[in-house]
Amino acid sequence: MRMEMKQWYMEYKIHKNRPGLLGDIASLMGMLEINILTINGVEDRTRGMLLQTNDDEKIELMGKMLKKVDNITVTALRAPKLVDILAVRHGRYIERDSDDRKTFRFTRDELGLLVDFLGEIFKKEGNQVVGLRGMPRVGKTESIIAGSVCSNKRWTFVSSTLLRQTVRSQLSEDEMNPNNVFIIDGIVSTMRANEKHHSLMQELMAMPSTKVIEHPDIFVRDSEYEFSHFDYIVELRNTPDEEISYESFTVNNDDGF
Numbered sequence: 001m002r003m004e005m006k007q008w009y010m011e012y013k014i015h016k017n018r019p020g021l022l023g024d025i026a027s028l029m030g031m032l033e034i035n036i037l038t039i040n041g042v043e044d045r046t047r048g049m050l051l052q053t054n055d056d057e058k059i060e061l062m063g064k065m066l067k068k069v070d071n072i073t074v075t076a077l078r079a080p081k082l083v084d085i086l087a088v089r090h091g092r093y094i095e096r097d098s099d100d101r102k103t104f105r106f107t108r109d110e111l112g113l114l115v116d117f118l119g120e121i122f123k124k125e126g127n128q129v130v131g132l133r134g135m136p137r138v139g140k141t142e143s144i145i146a147g148s149v150c151s152n153k154r155w156t157f158v159s160s161t162l163l164r165q166t167v168r169s170q171l172s173e174d175e176m177n178p179n180n181v182f183i184i185d186g187i188v189s190t191m192r193a194n195e196k197h198h199s200l201m202q203e204l205m206a207m208p209s210t211k212v213i214e215h216p217d218i219f220v221r222d223s224e225y226e227f228s229h230f231d232y233i234v235e236l237r238n239t240p241d242e243e244i245s246y247e248s249f250t251v252n253n254d255d256g257f
Contacts, residue, residue: 013072048084102233106236115150125208138236158201181212186215
């Protein structure tokens, strides 16, 4: 019986990048009938590959053989995670918080990577809550919309300040489709909304759908929800050392969060 084709992620550090090194590794995979789907340099002197085979033992054997190659060290050989796929696709790693592994950090010059990251998350079915931190006009809402387009999902603004302040108290039947991406401004929904909006928020949060909440810290502070309700926290900054502070833009309704 033919086994199912499975994907694997392999990553290795190069100690001495001699001519023909990649060719030798590719030849080994070819002899083992392991397909290379994608290959890319990932950061400095590290290479990542997405592989495919229908025989797990071949992957195990390849890993043992590559341990004998002096010029490289295999640092990962596993079923691919989302961050692995994006690292190979973009040639750079997504920065993650060392203490809170569900927090991912991006800067404005990485918007392409962020949009791809959000697009892959949005493709998943079921209940997902994504928090998006960032200062005004850094590109939060635009990234959510672009990620929705990448995932072929329709987006619905529940609360927003993108063009003017939006606070929805009800959604149409078409808008309440669980397949939609619901965009929520955590400041507007908790500090400037009425009881009908609050009821709508409770209904949406219980729905098996994707919700993206901008300013999750304010949302958690001023609602009954906690950070345990979030599956991902995304931080977007203009520069890596920019501090995300809410003091300067929780006072005015028209700051364009």
